Amino acid sequence: MVTAVSFTLNGTAVAAVAEPAETLLSVLRHRLGDTSPKAGCLQGTCGACTVLLDGEPVLSCLLLADAAEGRRVETVRGLADGPTLHPLQEAFMDRFAAQCGFCTPGMIMAAKALLDRNPNPTREEVIEAISGNVCRCTGYLPIIEAILEAARRLAARR
Amino acid sequence: MRIRKELFADERDDDLAIVGKPVRRQDIEGHVTGRTTFFDDRLVPGLLHIRCVRSTHDHARIRAIDTREAERVPGVRRILRWADLPKKAHNILTIFNFGIDDEPALADGKVRYRGEPIVAIVAESLRAADEAVAKVRVDYDPLPAVFDVEEALKPDAPLVNEYIGRNWFRYWGDYDCQQIRFGDVEAAFRQADVIVEGRYQMSPIEHAPLETQGCIVVPGEDGRFTVYTCTQGLHFSLDNTAAQLRLDTNRLHFIGGTVGGGFGGKVDTVVEPLAVLAAMLTGRPVRYVFTRAEEMQVSSPRGAERVYITDGVTRDGRILARKIVHYHDAGAYSRLSTYGTIKSAAHHPGPYWIPNVWVDSFCVFTNRTPSSAMRGFGVTGGDFALESQMDAVARAIGMDPLELRIKNAYRDGDMKAHRKLTEGAALIECIQVAAELARWPLSEEARSASSRIGGGGDRGRVPPTPPARTRLSDRGEGERGRETSRIDAAERPSARATTPPPSWLRSEARAVEARAVEDGARRAAEGGEGRRREEQEPPEPPRPASGHGALRFSSVFGSRRR
Known part of the structure; x- marks a missing residue:
């Protein structure tokens, strides 16, 4: 059925x-x-x-x-607008925030939910937002940096 | 980042294209857009699914397996048993003519670790497979189990693996361990001011990749099987699958390259053979993927290692002798632990010139989950022990731990315990730079030390070395173990001829050269000074059994080629 x-x-x-x-x-x-x-x-x-x-x-x-x-x-x-990547995607690429790539889709979506409701998060808020997402390869520092970088780029765009 | 160009300036080519510059990964756009294709992202219609019935015992004989109820679960298409396997036992290194086929892909009448697969259910859905798994009844006759390497070497220990026939692996057909014999440690201990003993133990470590291991097998119309897999060694897994199923390699087409986290845990080729066999027997595409629980419980971890180190040291910080007994817990089957043990022996006694070195490195079988490759396995555990020991030595003689390391570091021209002359040493300079950055005070002597000065000369010769020690196997037929090899003074010459390791392994993995040990012994017997061994052109490596010329030990397991 x-x-x-x-x-x-x-x-x-x-x-x-x-x-x-x-x-x-x-x-x-x-x-x-x-x-x-x-x-x-x-x-x-x-x-x-x-x-x-x-x-x-x-x-x-x-x-x-x-x-x-x-x-x-x-x-x-x-997430991308046609050929134009979302600032989160760009920042993940620039900041080496992915290695094997398996956690990346979930990680980026958790980050997007954060930035949509809080465009200017603190580092602590970023850490909290991805605390349910496990990354086994790159470590979390480049991911946190990438999300903060994406927030800055989004702010500059506004 | 700053590159210290003043160091080794005359040896440097500082026209560096990559080092020190940020580089974008070539695959990262796929990762951030969700378009990277992992094996399980292949959408194949009509898939069958595999789930295994797994042992609930650490060690048991299987009296009976009753699958009648499981067969009646709707959607079950096939139940694979040991009798269905084209090859009854296998080891992934025997395709290189090394090791012993010691592991059945499904239980052969005995289980040797908790979680060992007994039968494989092939069903239309995971739900049907899980239901059938729950309905298989296995009648066990539990056996005593052993979980500790030294317990496993005792004469009364239960025999774990009948294919091996004893609880340790025998190297080159003769050696019970990987050995290094260089100089005379016992004589040097008598000259030492301080003896420092250490016992170091590490636990197994699971790789825990985000993507659990698995594969999807699709039978083609041409009699070939396409295998989408997350293996880290594509050709290695193809050859091993072919060997295990007794297929020509051209019947298999492996597609991989994208691994959702590996760390060494995805080379064992555990899922592909059963999935291809199921596809052969059903004519249907088959998917076999570990659950998270299986990944954590039954996929090979880094093995537990226990290392005993005894150092003879002078008060001013010279290590005169180092004796090491290193036990690798292979778990119930070899997988790659035999090779990890070789690597550990090749790594001892650490990056230090020590004139007297004695090492026994054992690969031991226990009723734990089979261990295998993980990030520098064999080396990492040894380094943990060696560097912990260096700190213990520094404390024992009241010396600064970095000064101790600089004092004993290899310098160019030093003879290593493996009969190789040191070239391109840089440990001293690395420590000096690290100390500077950490504002760690060093003495003038340590600051002015150089990898290029002070090596060679007497340090460049093989010292007189007593003959190789007794082997476990010399202690009488039928004896399976012994109390401990830790300090075993009963050394006597062996009448047996030594079997040198095959040249392909010697050159690639820098294995211990048994022959060189004998050379040293002979020179010692003649009373002459040891001399640098003439470098010999290694003979042609043997052709791998599979006929795949592209297979190279080092490229699969990550040891570096020069």
Whole structure:
């Protein structure tokens, strides 16, 4: 028995079938082909599956797909404006804030949620915002620097 | 960042293109846009999924496996057992003609560590596979288990691995350990002012990559199998999968290159053989990915190591002799621990010129999770012990720890315990610069020391060396262990001919040269001064069994080539 679920994915209306108890992560990856959110632990501890639901960061590996019905879902795939990367993406590239890249999509989405509601965060607020996202390779310092750098670039743009 | 160009100025080429300049990773745009394709980002329709029934015991005989109920779970397509394996036991180094095939991909009637795979369920969904796993009944006959390397070497210890036949690995068909014999440590201990003993122990360490290991196998219409995998050694895993399944290598097409965190934990080629076998037997694409719990519990960690060091030191800070016994806990199977043990022996006695060195480095089997490669394995644990010991020596004689290191550091022209002359030494200069930056006061003598001055001469010769010591195997047939090799005074010449390590390993991994030990012994017996060994052109390396010429030990395991 499958059910239908529909929501907005990165600004586009989408619909998919989902099995009972299928997670949003599974629907995004396997039904809709957006593989940018990653399955790192499937138990809500690593943050690699982080996406935004109506602007709030959520763990898509724990969230049932039904919960997204009629709502707005954002992933890192939708962050760039055509060929123009988001300042967070640019800053992650400039600051060497990714090594293997597996945590990066979730990390950037957690950072975006922060900057959307707090455009001028302190270092402590950045650390708090990514405290649910595990990075095993680069260490957190370049990631924190990249998020602060992105905030500065966004401020300069305004 | 500042490059200290005044150091070794005449040797330098300071036209550096990369060092000291920020460089953007070539793959980073894919990472920040979410377009980097990891193996599990391949969307393949009609996938079957693998889950394994895993041992709940550390060591047990398996009396019976009842899969009847599991077979009736809807969606189960196949249950793989040991009997289905084309090759009944394997080790990933035997494709290089090294080691012993000692690990069955599925339990062979015995389990040797907790979490060992017993049968593999192949099902239409993970949910069906998990349900079937829960319905497999395994009847165990528990056996006594051993978890400590020194316990495992005792004569009454339970035998962990029957393929090996004893609880330690035997090198070059003869040596119970990797050995270094250089000078006469016992005589030097008698001349020392202070003896400093240390025991160092490190725990296993899990790599914990964000991406758990796995692969997706897709059967092609041409009889080939495409394998999307996160392996760190693409050719190495391809050859090992082919060897384990007794397939020609051209039946496999491995696609990888993007690893979601490896750190050495993704070279063991644990998932690919079972997934390809399942694809062969079902004709369907198959996905086998570790859960987070499997990644933490059963993927190889860095092994536990225990190191005993005894140093004979003069009051003014000269290390006259260093004796080391190094135990590597391989867990239940070799994997790459045999090689890690070689690396540890090649690394001792640290970056110091010590005129008398004695090392035994053992690869020991226990009922722990098999350990394997991780970031400098063999070297890292040894360094932890060696540098902790240097600090202990400094405390024991009341000397500054950096001064002690500078005083004993290798200098150009020094003979290493491995019969290689030191070239391009730079430890002294590194310490001097680090001390300066840390505002750590050094004496005038330490500040004026140089890697280029004071080495060579008498320090450049192989000292008279007593004959190689007794081997465990000389103690009588059928004896599987012994109390401890830590201090074993009963050294006597061995009648056995030594088997030198194969040349490919000697040149690539800088293994201990057993022959050189014998040379030193012979010179000592003749009463002559040791002399620098003539560098010999290494003979052609043997062809790997798989016929893949591109395979090189060092490129797989990250040891550096000059």
